[in-house]
Amino acid sequence: MRPLIARRDTPPLTARRGPVAPPPAPPPVAEPVHRDPAPSIWSYRVQRLWLTPLFRRVLRVGVPSFALVFGTGLYFSDEGHRTAILDGLQEIRREIEARPEFRVNVLGIDGASDRLTAEIRGALALDLPVSSFDLDLEALRQRVEALPAVARADLRIQSGGYLAVRVTERVPALIWQTREGIVLIDREGHFVDALGDRQLEAPLPMVAGEGADRVVDEALALHAAAAPLGDRLRGFVRMGERRWDVVLTDDRRILLPERGAVQALDRALALQDATDILGRDVLRLDLRNPDRLTVQLTPAAIEELRRLRALERDTLTGGTSG
Amino acid sequence: MNILYQSQRAMRAKRQDALRRGVIAVLDIGTHKISCLVLKFDQTDAAAPAEGIGAMAGQANFRVVGAATTRSRGVRFGEIDSCQETERAIRTAVQAAQKMAQVRVDHVIVALAGARPRSYGLDGEVTLTTGTVTDHDVGRVLAACDLPDLGQGREVLHAQPVNFSLDHRTGLSDPRGHVGNRLMVDMHLLSIEAHAIETLLHCVKRCDLELAGLASAPYVAGTSSLVEDEQELGAACIDMGGGTTSLSIFIKKHMIFADTVRMGGDHVTADISQGLQIPMGHAERIKCRFGGVMATGMDDREIIELTGETGDWHHDRRTATRAELIGVMRPRVEEILEEVRARLDAAGFEHLPSQRIVLTGGASQIPGLDGLASRILGNQVRLGRPLRVQGLPQSTCGPAFSACVGLALFAAYPQDEWWDFETPADRLPQRSLKRAVKWFRDNW
Structure with a gap:
């Protein structure tokens, strides 16, 4: 409601005694200086700096990469952080490895x-089930192949947690008599094996002598060539790592040359066929010199021969003298 | 003389540096607006045949990558009046242009409209020692020109060899290789007030820029708005700016005269503001929207509302007809043109073989100006727009930007000036050792 009597705001126009205080000066009204918008010197400089290619590259690439590297370095400089992260990684790795998809349950040989x-x-000594990540197939293969009876082994992990070991066995070809034993x-x-540990399916040729294992082929060829000797053949002896002797029953020998051993043996067998030389009192049949066949007789035969020769001489001298 | 050489050569060196970097800004500091173009130079095209002689002719092809215009502050009559305000305006323009170009510019070439340019025609004459004109002779004949008394506090802005004559032959643009006895040169020298350059340098330096060149606005406006045969046959370019109307006369592709009338479009605006009692901004808007110089009967019926914010109802709701507006504008425009006519007459423009006049600049956009100008200046008047340069935005293609575009052309195709030629050794004895070393290095 407006009062009906007008209120008087201004002081009455009555004269006053005393010094009249001047009316308070109105506060100076700040005249708004209208200026056109312009960038401040600093924003201008910052923008120019930002448009500098080198600065831009440093700020965009250099500083973040430095911060990243520095921060990572700072974090990993603490031993605890490092081990914690490594442990975490190991844990994750173990969890993945322990999953049944990667487990090997069965070993099939x-x-x-x-x-x-x-x-x-x-030899494998696997503690099944085992994670396929823990299997070093190459090392396992070498372990299997280290077994004397194994020629080649092939290991693979098949689906269903099956570790398949495919083995090629060594087939014994010879019996080798050494000083240590018969193998x-x-x-x-x-x-391959010691002789005593194994039952042989078929009789094998027997060899002896040092270095016989390096020339198995020759021994087998000789064995094949010596088939007509039948039961009389006992085996072959490598002499001086150089040549072969064929050892027959009754400790008789055929001495073969270094080269052309099989042909020499064939010749000896042909001689046997023609003259039955082995049926006689011969201790050694020496074929080492291909030009000349030498025969060592048994002592008894030598005695007999001497006796016969002496007799023959006597007869001849007696005949001429008498 | 030597100081002039040194400062101008320093600017040339900076310009070469900027061209090598590939980015340079041109800045047209006008009374009404400040516009900045950022130019990107593709490569220095040395193979292009150069017009004229000397090392600076025909340098590169460029592209405009940034353009910005802002209202000018603190500039009066084409001269910097308030340094800080101008500096702020330059910063605004340069920053916006940089932002558009996305590149930082360090070197700037500036055009000045005002500062009372004064033209001098110089001539020099020298007897050739050998029969053939060489570079050295050109430098010698340029050095033989007597520098006139420029007056207190004035500096040389342009000093361009305009014409070479050899014995009785004249009109040679490049005398090198010609055979003769006496070589003469006509040179055009433009001087302006030194304080304008000092202030400008101060402002540019405060903006962290380096001044790589300085050009006169009438000259650069002429290079951009005159077509080639106008420049060749003789024409005057009248750049009607905000605070000044500058004129330059070209013949044989060289500027032979430049002058400035210290009146322009802003004075027309001030007249409107006074005559119709409206604020300047409003007057500017009305001038641009309804302005003209040729009144017709139709204009009496076109009512312009002169709204205001004073609070006085009657004052705020006045109207004026367009005829009244034209009546305010026309006397001032006529005054400007008559003043231009007087300057042209003083320069002896009527003796030129061709007397084309090209009106350009922001104030030349007043409708009907060409009709009025042809009454005052003569029949051969046309309105000019700047040359089209590559990458220039549409908004800066108008006649108001002819000085700006001309400055870009000036940056790319600089005219050979006095200081581009080696001065003869006898003028600079202290440099003779250096020259000997240079000769040794060049030849061995």
């Missing part, structure tokens, strides 16, 4: 006899 299978199992060797001269 193919192409080995029962005894060898057991041996391979022992079986295969075609390449590798040790």
Whole structure:
């Protein structure tokens, strides 16, 4: 409601005694200086700096990469952080490795006899089930191939957690008599087994002498060539790592030359066919010199020969004298 | 003389540096607006045949990558009046142009409209020692020109060899290789007030820029708005700016005269503001929207509302007809043109073989100006627009930007000036050792 009587704001126009205070000066009204917008000197400079290519590159690439590297370095300089992160990574790795998809449950061995299978199992010494990440197939293969009876092994992890070991066994080709014992060797001269540990399916040729395992091929060829000797053949002896002797029953020998041993043996066999030379009192049949066949007789035969020769001489002298 | 050589050569060196970097800014400091163009130079095209002689002719082809215009502050009559305000305006323009170009510019070439330019025609004469004109002779004949008394506090802005004559032959643009006895040169020298240059340098330096060149606005406006045969046959370019109307006369592709009338479009605006009692901004708007110089009967019926914010109802709701507006504008425009006529007469423009006049600049956009100008200046008047340069935005293609575009052309195709030639050794004895070393290095 407006009052009906007008209020008087201004002081009455009555004269006053005393010094009249001047009315308070109105506060100076700041005249708004209208200026056109312009960038301040600093914004101008900053913008120019930002448009500088080198500065831009440093700020965009250099500083973040430095911060990243520095921060990472700072974080990893603490031993605790490092081990924590490594442990975490190991844990994750272990979890993944332990998943059933990667587990090997069954070890299957193919192409080995029962005894060898057991041996391979022992050599592998796997504690199944095991994660396929923990299996070093190459090392396992070398372990299997280190077994004397194994020629080649092939390991692979198949689906369903199956570790398949495919083994090629060494086939014994010869019986080798050494000072240490009697062993079986295969075609390449590798040790297969001790003779006592194994039942042989078929009789094998027997060899002796040092270095016989390096020339298994020759021994086998000689054995094939000496087939007509039949039961009389006992074996072959490597002499001086150089040439072969064929050892027959009754400790008789055929001494073969260094080269052309098989042909020499064939010649000896032909001689046997023609003259039955081995049926006589011959201790050694020496074919080492291809030009000349030499025969060592048994002592008894030599005695007999001498006796006969002496008799013959007597008869001749008696005949001429008498 | 030597100081002039040194400062101008320093600017040339900076310009060469900028061209090598490939980015340079041109800045037209006008009374009404400040516009900045950022130029990107593709490569120095040395193979292009150069017009004229000397090392600076025909340098590169360029592209405009940034353009910005801002209202000018602190500039009166084409001269810097308030340094700080101008500096702010330059910063605004340069920053906006840089932002558009996305490149930092360090070197700037500036055009000046005002500062009372004064033209001098110089001539020099020298007897050739050998029969053939060489570079050395050109430098010698230029050095033989007597520098006139410029007056207190004035500096040389342009000093361009305009014409070479050899014995009785004249009109040679490049005398090198010609055979003769006496070589003469006509040179055009333009001087302006030194304080304008000093102030400008100060402002440019405060903006962290380096001044790589300085040009006179009438000259650069002429190079951009006159077509080639006008420049060849003789023409005058009248750049009607905000605070000044500058004129330059060209013949044989050289400027032979430049002058400035210290009146322009802003004075027309001031007249409107006074005559119709409206604020300047409003007057400017009305001038641009309804302005003209030729009144017709139709204009009496076209009502312009002169709205205001004073609070006085009657004052704020006045109207004026377009005829009244034209009546305010026309006397001032006539005055400007008559003043231009007087300057042209003083320069002896009527003796030129061709007397084309090209009107350009922001104030030349007044409708009907060409009709009025042809009454005052003569029949051969046309309105000029700047040359089209590559990459120039549409908004800066108008006649108001002819000085700006001309400055870009000036940056790319600089005219050979006095200081581009080696001065003869006898003028600079202290340099003779250096010259000997240079000769040794060049030849061995």
